[in-house]
Amino acid sequence: MQMHTCSQIIGFTRELENTSAKFYEALSQKFAKEEDVFLSFVKENKKYSAEVERTYYGVITDAIEGCFAFDINPDEYAFQAELPEKVSYAEALDRAMEIEDKIIKFYSDAAEQSKSLMADVPRAFAMIVKKRGGRVSMLQSLLGKGA
């Protein structure tokens, strides 16, 4: 089902960040050598979710297109967050990068669709895309280290 309203998008954002956080929590337990890195991602996930909500609740108004700003299909951003029991470190990092790609695509699409309509919310999305780029680089470097 397509998502059109701001409230739906904010809810979906929360869902993505929560699922991603759970994934990194599991990763931190499975691969304790990088526990600190993965737990820092969990912290970031919560921060991103809170930032988006704070922005939305701070600027939502009846004067902008809250109910008509988006045309997003959530299925396009679906990812598998559960890891198989015997997953290797490299496979787990590959999965992490797939997840990050999906989430970055979601935020980029949502920012693009709403940039000329909504106030501040697309900017918050774009900021998260930028910050997540750093996470992808970190994952790549971990992959290089582990290989």
Added chain:
Amino acid sequence: MAILEEPIKEVKTIKNFIGGEWVESKGEIKDVVNPATGKAIARVPISTKEEIEAAIEAAKEAFPDWRRTTPLSRTRRLFRLKELLEENFEEISRIQTQEHGKTIDESRGETRRGIENVEVACGIPTLMQGYFSEDIAAGIDEWVIPTPLGVFGIIGPFNFPFMIPLWSAPYAVATGNCVIVKPSSEDPNSQIRLAELVDEAGFPPGVWNVVNGGRTVVSSLLEHPGIAGIAFVGSTPTAKIIYKGCGETGKRVIAQGGAKNFMAVMPDANVSATIPALMTSFFGNTGQRCLSGAVLVIVGEDDSFYNDFMDKVVAAVSRIIIGYGLDDSVQMGPLRDKEKKERVLGYIESGIQQGAKLRLDGRGKVKIVGDYPQTCFLGPTIFENVTPEMKIGSEEIFGPVMSVMRAKNLDEAIEIANANPFGNGNAIFTSSGKSAREFQYQITSGNVGINIGIVAPMAFFPFSGMKDSFFGTLHTQGREAVRFFTESKVVIQRWL
């Protein structure tokens, strides 16, 4: 499909808030009905003359001490109220959806805009400062002191039950006045929740009162000599009565009425950004707002632009998701009640009778997300070939109906809009600065939008209006509200 939890779970009889106490009314009781589900969610009293008089007395009694409370101290209550509103933001928003029917995004938007007025009123220590001239003559100084006037009546409409009383009340109490808020009896619950938070914020008894009811309450406020002024938002016929009544009894008045807003689309408009803005403008709040787009005026004689633009508009409107606003996929809720739906249906019928082309028909069985009665739901409707002589081209419909006209050029579009008796929130969509400037210069409209479909002024700007959309001088919100709620006392001093 996930439905957000309803905050009102049991049907209670609403009380009045008078002199810091929750008081049961002896008046007739009527049901407050959720327009989406058809279920009663509260019982509201239609208060008696004695009850409104008791509230006026309580406010009069509170006034001398409140006036002497320092602006900083008054502001601290407002800061506390702001915090409480933030803490209860979601609950207040959901109450609005439950009792009015608007979508949750719209309700949250309404809550935010209400809070913004509390925030602006928190600046009262500087906002209500006077000014001073030394030596207007040798040894003589002169200054002006803005002083509060006493007790004000604030009469709210059904369409923005939480926000609109907050266009006035925070400024009134911040400047040292006391208020009696009369919420719409159709959806009073968010004002009741607000009053509970006002009480919790520590406002002294009698400073902020709420009396539920109808005509008796309004007439008593109009006639009572203890009322210094009234801020009203509602229909134009009632706004005229309020304005006249306040004139006769020497009260200050803000009377905001209805509207018929024209949205002019120039051939150089950014189409992809304009269409979502028009969706919100015409169909947001189910068309029940005085800033809703009512007439879409496509400018230019280029048939291909017109046809292409209208095809896109019709396609977008046809996709609007209708249902209960607590389902956050819903883009348009029901009308507030069955009678309002009947009224809109009457206008649709008149459009057909008067020869407009019904391009999209919202009548009949409405496709609703979820299992809800059809009673108050109405689909979006689009008429083309509308003329200013038709009822749908000239009168306020207050529902999800778009009337489309064509104008040869910008001058003609402005002429059509200016010929209408209302002048509330007209807008132009264009990428030309010259057209935009010409439009804002020529249009007789209190609020003017340039590539904005809902011209809702921020809390620090006045909510303006012209012609039959506004009766009064000063407006609600911001500095004008501060002026409205204070009288200028001029002092000229010489020490002999």
